[in-house]
Amino acid sequence: MDLDSVIETAATKAASAQDLAALDLVDSEMLGRQSVIAEARRQLGKMAPVDRPMAGARLNEITAAVTAVLKSRRTELEHLEADRLLSDDRVDVTLEAWKGGQGTEHLIGQTIQEICDIFVGLGYRVAEGPEAELGWYNFDALNTPPTHPARLESDTLYLDYGDPADEILLRTHTSPMQARYMETHDPPVYVVVPGKVYRNEATDASHLPVFHQIEGLAVDEGITMSDLKGTLAHFAREYLGPRTKVQLRPDFFPFTEPSAQLLVSCFNCDGEDPGCRVCGGSGWFEVLGCGMVDPNVLTAVGYDPGRLTGFAFGMGVERLAMVRHGITHIRHFVENDLRVLEQFRA
């Protein structure tokens, strides 16, 4: 490259530099220590003194021209770069915002809330109790002697097993709160108790080792079995629909006498579908256990069974939610599959 063509070469190379890094290379090639211009400047010293001023002036002109060419390309590339950054970073304000992530209360929580509300509407209070319970409250205070089969290690999850007087266990029902509540409250008592219960049980379509119950207890002067039936009929109509009919069928529980199970008419098929998922074609399905509080239970907590009577009931929350919402396997409550949970927004 001779000195005459340096400006033209600089212009061509600058124009083909596509970014600032490439232009930096052109810059050092054209003006750096290895450049034709730098070499020419070194040669100036060897020239005859008379020739130096003209050659020097010409060299300065060329250097200025090359510098100007590079500078103008630099400005151009800087603008292009700024435009590119702007368009890369562009925010599309018309894009729809992310709307996910809004949670909802689990169906079991919603069901507990709804059922407790029905009883609160009748003047009941809501109480909760411990899940790790003394054998005394889970069994003895509820008229269930140490020889009762439910007390076997195979049925109950014990934290401390052996001497019946000191047993500690995971409560197998919410009924121990009957005794705890009466011990700490004077009559009259109207209370519902929701909570988790535990059983040494294998999982199938309708059983889990951990599930939820709601206990109910009413103790007052003059309470009869018709109060029990009227109260539970009201509950059934509120929760399952106003056309629901109820039926009490004799049963046995150690802590109620007499004891019964509450059956309700099938809201799903009205008894017309022999293969009904809810009633199996019988037209009725069982929703809870209940009965008149055994006088022995009142005595165990220091209440006077000569003056007071009462009724109690206990229901399984999962079972009720399953029949009402058409859920066919109990595992859907614990698998946390969003496709299931999202169907039950509060």
Ligand code: DAH
């Ligand atoms: N605790 C019983 C169970 O888990 C249910 C029950 C039956 C509760 C009768 C009651 C009752 O309060 O009176 O199977």
